[in-house]
Amino acid sequence: MESPPSSFSTFRSYLRALAQTPSRFAHRAPSVSSSHEELSWVKSRSGSNMHKSLRWYDLIGLGIGGMVGAGVFVTTGRASRLYAGPAILISYAIAGLCALLSAFCYTEFAVHMPVAGGAFSYLRITFGEFAAFLTGANLIMEYVMSNAAVARGFTSYLSVAIGIPTAKWRFTAAALPKGFN
Template sequence: MDVMKDQCSSFSSLGAYGRAVRDIPQRLQTRMWAVWTPNEELDRIKERSGGEMQRKLGWCDVMALGVGGMVGAGILVTTGSAARLYAGPSVIVAYVVAGFSALLSAFCYTEFAVDMPIAGGAFSYLQITFGEFAAFLTGANLMMEYVISNAAVARSFTCYLAAAFGVVSADEWRFKANGVSEGSSVQLDFLALAILIILTIFLCYSTKDSSIFNMVVTLVHLAFIVFIIIAGFAKGNISNLSQPGLPADPGGFFPYGAKGVFNGAAIVYFSYIGYDAVTTLAEEVKDPERNLPVGVLGSVIIVTILYCLMAAAICMLVPYDMVRALSLSVSLCLSLARARERTHMPLLWV
């Protein structure tokens, strides 16, 4: 069966689409385990996609996009819970373990991306290894992952912007949805929607220009992280890396042992999500055999170093068992203000 012909004809008309829906059981039976060859994925998908993509991205662009994709809300929401509940000060080692795991996964992604420099990403890689059905499930999961994660980040932007303008609750900038059940908390966030639309239009305009924008925003974000690192090493107390705030809690750098380190690594691995998306730029990268591995692997290494330093700074600012947080903005300001006095003030996470 000519898969490409079937896919094109299914959407040629309303009647053809109806026949395709009717033939789903038969197609599922014959194509569930159908595996594409690398040549089909490289040539026929490009032929169907239309015009050739322009290769304008270098290794520095790939690295900046990788760092920008990983450095985000993850570091701000996982460090506190991982340190307080699982690893203690050894959350620093947990970031190393998670970073090493991400690096191994990045090796796999770059290997596929170099052999097949196309924009399909994990969908294409699975289509030539496990077949169409596995690729379909993975593609659907990736779509859901990006939709949900991007919606959550966009919604949090409303909270940060509202706080910047002195608004007590970001709900004041949202609208309650009509027609939902009584007592439901469903709200419409038009500011988050506007941010997504603007960024989508900017991304569709030019990948090269959007990579420059991403680089600028990433540098600002890195400046914030560097500030936390400097403040933590300058104002923090190194004894907090071994002494808990409450005598009843276990002490030492590994208060929960090796199990705590690996449990913490499982939590903080969320902070590394994003490096895999960079491989979908393979068709837009100059000399992908060189620039893709350097960009992807370099970004994972840079982010791992930054995360470890930031985790060390946070653990020196306050004892691990006094952390009550899942975010950093207000708590870091409070802990910095008290650092000179060396008081064990709990972090108030927002």
């Protein structure tokens, strides 16, 4: 079976897909697929078996990178010292509890559907396409914000390592107000 051409293959196909968006949205937003339907569809797309591709040193590198991420301790430590004070301990406890509950949810999802997937797949099965879309957009915003924090922290590390002040590396946008430029 030949797959349909991508919406981004030509400018004309993009405009056609853009014109079809309201009707496609009205049809797909309230729809909810069953877990059996989703499981068979995902398995057929991902192949018959999933294979391990990470080796032990890949996993160790991922673990260390997750624990010592550049922006995590630099920006939150500075913000807690300057603005939050002792309440930061309560914030970290709440965040840890939320992460634990999220891990329980993903574990249950992985037990019921042993295929590649994440929050988008789970919400598409449970609540439909629109809730999954909102969650996907939220995840992208979360990744952008966290990457900005990591980049900020890494810039501080790098500037200290090579001896160039961070102010020399900044780009400013004159059209934005001071503090946001």
